Amino acid sequence: MRRMAIEFSARIRRIPTYPVADGYSLPDDVAMLASNESPDPPLPAVVQAAQRALAALNRYPDPSNSTLKRALGNRYGVPTSRVAIGNGSCDILLAAGEALLEPGAELVYAWPSFSVYPHLAAASGARAITVALDDDHRHDLDAMAREITVATRLVIVCNPNNPTSTALPFAEIAAFVDTVPRHVALIVDEAYCEFNLLDDPDSTLDLLGSHPNLVLLRTFSKIHALAGLRVGFALCGSEDFPRAVDQVRQPFFCNAAAQAAAIEALKHQDAVAERVERAVVARVEMEAGLNALGIEPAESQTNFCWFDLPQEADEAEVVKRLAERGVLVRAGKALGRAGALRVTYGTAAQNVRFLDALGEVL
Ligand SMILES: Cc1ncc(COP(=O)(O)O)c(C=O)c1O
Secondary structure, three states: OOOOOOOOOHHHHHHHOOOOOOOOOOOOOOOOOOOOOOOOOOOOHHHHHHHHHOOOOOOOOOOOOOOHHHHHHHHHOOOOOEEEEEEHHHHHHHHHHHHHOOOOOEEEEEOOOOHHHHHHHHOOOOEEEEEEOOOOOOOHHHHHOOOOOOOOOEEEEEEEOOOOOOOOOHHHHHHHHHHOOOOOOOEEEEEOOOHHOOOOOOOOOOHHHHOOEEEEEOOOOOOOOOOOOEEEEEEEOOOOHHHHHHHHHHHOOOOHHHOOOOOOOHHOOHHHHHHHHHHHHHHHHHHHHHHOOOOOOOOOOOEEEEEOOOOOOHHHHHHHHHHHEEEOEEEOOHHHHEEEEEOOOOOHEEEHHEEEHHHHHH
């Protein structure tokens, strides 16, 4: 009998496949420097909170995420009605695309930037307007402002930017926020804001009061070391955005263990400060190590670095040979710039292992 293939929708052909990192089935002795995760495990108290939640898994999780929203509201001084929760911040991004975009609408973001953004236009049939970064791998906000038209529904600024690690100072972000029309949603994706030494990570919170269209997107995956549980959140200038993203999603999008762990993690701001300190030490050591190899990374304000390989080096070959040496990094081609590498800072030992391996490979 002839086998009929399932006929999928046109959007399935449009949606790009997320460039996943390799290495999840490799032995423990691999330096996983490909996904900008924390090299440190979550705190024991956070793990215990998740474990306690497991005993009640016969129950659905709190669909309104009320305790977590209250904890976030207290921490950031935002009313709980202006907090959105997600199954990772990716979940909020995808829901924003669904709530805001449709054929005929436009979405503006920089490129290279976070590899999930192209999904939003592809899934909705909206038009993606991508704006090239400047020569220092930073957002060109003037050029982005010029791309905002009557069709624009959503603008995304990733600050600090993934994959380039660079950040714009608060003053430039604040000036840009002022230029975006009130009916256009503006998401500032701050997944890495805690690692940014240019400004206090809380400075953008002040903009929420005067900009109802502003959404600050944050995550427990990076600084809180909870990537495996999937919790993200958005702090918003009005109640409209949380309401809309909740409307387009299934009711129980954030699981009980994730909610419990996130609530506990927020109580340990000292651990946040310590992780930032370790990342900054790693930043200095990695920069020095790369410089010694004749490489000039972009100015990182994150927990990872981004650099062009020497011209004669073959990107795919370098990534493969690093993997053979037990070091997993990200090739730039799939992230928007061929010939570049993105490398997450690991433990001190992992960073040395990476630098030694890169020296051998080059
Ligand atoms: C810029 C940026 N935004 C959002 C995310 C999504 O994080 P999560 O869905 O784990 O919260 C990431 C993850 O790498 C990221 O780099």
